[in-house]
Amino acid sequence: MHILILGAAGMVGRKLLARLVQDGQLGGTPISRLTLHDVVAPEAPAGLRAPVSLSASDFSLPGEAERLVSGRPDVIFHLAAIVSGEAEADFDKGYRINLDGTRRLFDAVRAIGEGYCPRLVFTSSLAVFGAPMPEVIGDEYLTAPLTSYGTQKAIGELLLSDYTRRGIFDGIGIRLPTICVRPGKPNKAASGFFSGIIREPLAGQEAVLPVPDSVRHWHASPRAAVGFLLHAATIEGARLGDRRNLTMPGVSVTVAEQIEALRRIAGDAVVARIRREPDPTIERIVAGWPRAFDARRARELGFTAELDFDSIIRAHIEDELGGRIAA
Structure with a gap:
């Protein structure tokens, strides 16, 4: 099986790659080739007995998507995107990467023609929903x-559904919860503070909280995100029918509940490293985001996530901190 990962140098891309290398197969089929791409050079994985191609470029430029799919990958993970805060701050860049790049990728698959129909997994977002919203959003909203x-992202979902309907590829779009706790350095996502108020205090550093404690949001761990992607790549298309975009399961908690979970696991001294510093821009963006979902369809199709925020914090401590918390 030939797998292409767009966005392979990002956090989720790296974790997905590590899992694929560990397993050596996808859906019971051995991995015969990997093509890894990002705007910066991805790192070659160790331990996989199969050819690996590394590529760094702006995939939205003419000819780049065609080059990437020329090897006719069997599964395409489309993780590449400009994140929410940056897409809002740089209108042109957001549309060029998130929309034009996606369309170029889809059309590159189409250009190969009859006889080629890969599984294409597209990472969408909860940002496709906007206020006013019910407290819990169901599958029909x-x-x-x-x-x-x-x-x-919403336009990408529509394109994915239409290109799948036309038999160009076998697509599935997964609306990821906010991935928390994200390891590494903060990025430009408006949602970054959700991870920051857990990650930095656990590492012995101060964290800034730019929104009120009452803000409620939908979360899943990096572990769960990798599980979503693997299941999306292997689930039978017939089970999905014509509705190809799904909201993934997660945990709905307020910022206050996040902090209390951190207190239960790490204690008062760690929580004291959170400093409140209101940011009206972040508050405005977050106010338009959904708070909770009834992801019934995804769960019935076999997608799974944590059931509480304590489990999300413990996964971070185990996976990123070696089980240790900074004093």
């Missing part, structure tokens, strides 16, 4: 984004 990022 409409997408009505209120940010440029959400709009770009």
Whole structure:
């Protein structure tokens, strides 16, 4: 099996790659080739007995998507994107990468023609929903984004459904919860503080909280995100029918509940490293985001996630901190 990962140098891409290398197979089929791409050079994995191609470029440029799919990958993981805060701050860049790049990728698959129909897994976002919203959003609720990022992802979902209907590829779009706790350094995502108020205090550093404690949001761990991607790549298309975009399961908690989970696991001294510093721009963006979901369809199709925020914190401590918390 030949697998292409777009966005392979990102956090989720790296964790997905590590799992694929560990397993050596996907859905019972051995991995025969990996093509890894990002805007910066991905690192070659160790331990996989199969050819690996590394590539760094702007995949939205003419000819790049065609080059990437020329090897006719069997599975394409499309993780590449400009994140929410950056897409809102840089209108042109957001649309060029998140919309034009996605369309170029889809059309590159189409250009190969009859006889080629890969599974294409597209990472969408909860930002496709916009206020006013019910407290819990079900599978039938409409997408009505209120940010440029959400709009770009919603258009990607529609394109994926139509290209799948036309038999160009076998697509599935997964709306990821906010991935928490994200390891490494903060990125430009407006949601970054959700991870920051856990990650930095556990590492012995101060964290800034830019929104009120009452803000509620939908979360899943990096572990769960990798599980979503693997299941999306292997689930039978017939089970999905014509509705190819799914909201993934997660945990709905307020910022206050996040902090209390951190207190239960790490104690008062760690929580004291959180400093409140309101940011009206972040508050405005987050106010338009959904708070909780009834992801019944995804669960019935076999997608799974943590059941509480304590489990999300413990996964971070185990996977990223070697089980240790900074004093």
